[in-house]
Amino acid sequence: MDPIGTTPKGPKPLLRLPAAIGLVLGAVASLGYMFRTGSRNQSIVLMLMFAGWVAAPYAAGAFAHRRARTWPAAAQNQLHTLLLFLAAVPPVIYAHPPTRQPASVFLLVPVASGVLLAGGWFVLGRKR
Numbered sequence: 080m081d082p083i084g085t086t087p088k089g090p091k092p093l094l095r096l097p098a099a100i101g102l103v104l105g106a107v108a109s110l111g112y113m114f115r116t117g118s119r120n121q122s123i124v125l126m127l128m129f130a131g132w133v134a135a136p137y138a139a140g141a142f143a144h145r146r147a148r149t150w151p152a153a154a155q156n157q158l159h160t161l162l163l164f165l166a167a168v169p170p171v172i173y174a175h176p177p178t179r180q181p182a183s184v185f186l187l188v189p190v191a192s193g194v195l196l197a198g199g200w201f202v203l204g205r206k207r
Contacts, residue, residue: 099144
């Protein structure tokens with residue numbers, strides 16, 4: 080790599096490290112809010128199922144992050160921007176769940192995140 084930030088295949092993907100850090104921080108924050116909201120729940124099995132469900136988009140994001148290494152740098156940067164968005168927005172939503180049926184947020188946000196990530200993967204993966 081030369082000093083101006085390019086690789087032999089083109090520009091360097093600049094958001095790779097921030098996206099990886101963001102995924103970890105987003106997952107930790109989301110799980111923390113989920114455990115705080117469900118702290119009065121007595122069912123350990125249910126809490127573990129919710130934890131897996133809330134963490135699933137972050138695991139899928141980590142998989143996409145890893146697999147996108149062979150993509151062009153522009154497509155990688157777009158995916159990393161999407162991953163940063165998906166790492167930042169759900170914890171903000173989880174921080175203020177509705178007072179009535181707070182579990183609904185923890186069911187719907189991972190679905191929306193997964194759909195957005197799958198759509199981004201499909202669109203950006205075709206740019207290879």
